[in-house]
Amino acid sequence: MTTPSTDHRAASDATGSGGLRLLGITLTLGDGDTAVTALDDVDLTVAPGEFVAVVGPSGSGKSSLLAVAGGLQQPTSGRVHIAGTELTALSDKERTAARRRHIGFVFQQSNLLASLTVREQLLLPLHIDGRLDAAARTRADELIDAVGLSHRAGSRPHQLSGGERQRAGLARALMTSPAVLLVDEPTSALDRVRSAEAVQLIAEQTHERGTATVMVTHDTAIMDAADRVHEMVDGRLS
Numbered sequence: 001m002t003t004p005s006t007d008h009r010a011a012s013d014a015t016g017s018g019g020l021r022l023l024g025i026t027l028t029l030g031d032g033d034t035a036v037t038a039l040d041d042v043d044l045t046v047a048p049g050e051f052v053a054v055v056g057p058s059g060s061g062k063s064s065l066l067a068v069a070g071g072l073q074q075p076t077s078g079r080v081h082i083a084g085t086e087l088t089a090l091s092d093k094e095r096t097a098a099r100r101r102h103i104g105f106v107f108q109q110s111n112l113l114a115s116l117t118v119r120e121q122l123l124l125p126l127h128i129d130g131r132l133d134a135a136a137r138t139r140a141d142e143l144i145d146a147v148g149l150s151h152r153a154g155s156r157p158h159q160l161s162g163g164e165r166q167r168a169g170l171a172r173a174l175m176t177s178p179a180v181l182l183v184d185e186p187t188s189a190l191d192r193v194r195s196a197e198a199v200q201l202i203a204e205q206t207h208e209r210g211t212a213t214v215m216v217t218h219d220t221a222i223m224d225a226a227d228r229v230h231e232m233v234d235g236r237l238s
């Protein structure tokens, strides 16, 4: 039997200095006759500073992959390592804390808080962590500018278009420079120019800040911007 310290070393070795690693991930959803193998023995390593795109038909398991990689869903078997920690070995409470600290999510539904302005959405996570300083405020303003929302910094979600809400969600996810960034089809509500800008921003932040980024997409322009493209078919990644 290994000691906790040995386990920790093993976890660090699996990801080097950070990044994301999925090892032998299987996810079965539903029971009995209706059981579906959403993920079938998936291995994926994304190094810090690497931008990986995952493409595949509807129902192939792409959203399940992001949910497991981000600790939102425990796999049926296999291990997830993020930033030197084995996410799948943590308690629910520890996993929630690790998720807040290390992972940025950009989902199609931006999940913005209705009562906060765009700028407040970005500052809130740092405020909760007691890390809200002048540098954080400057970074918030830079990111709001980078996603083209400077004129909307004081607006609340109901005053924004769908594309603007998505861009605010992207800026918020980048705010804490997460070790791992998980993006679900970020461009569906964006026009082509905005979409290219959003992808460019994600690629830049990935490379500059050493983020391990996984983006699920159907968009060939995004595939061109990615360092690597994997295909998902019937829960298997190739």
Ligand SMILES: Nc1ncnc2c1ncn2[C@@H]1O[C@H](COP(=O)(O)OP(=O)(O)OP(=O)(O)O)[C@@H](O)[C@H]1O
Pocket (backbone or CB within 6 Å): 029, 030, 036, 037, 038, 056, 057, 058, 059, 060, 061, 062, 063, 064, 065
């Ligand atoms: N709660 C659930 N219970 C049973 N099966 C599920 C459940 N959620 C998803 N599935 C099934 O798991 C498989 C993978 O779904 P998933 O949402 O990961 O695919 P996807 O590639 O993201 O699809 P899309 O591109 O349409 O969003 C599908 O066959 C889906 O029907």
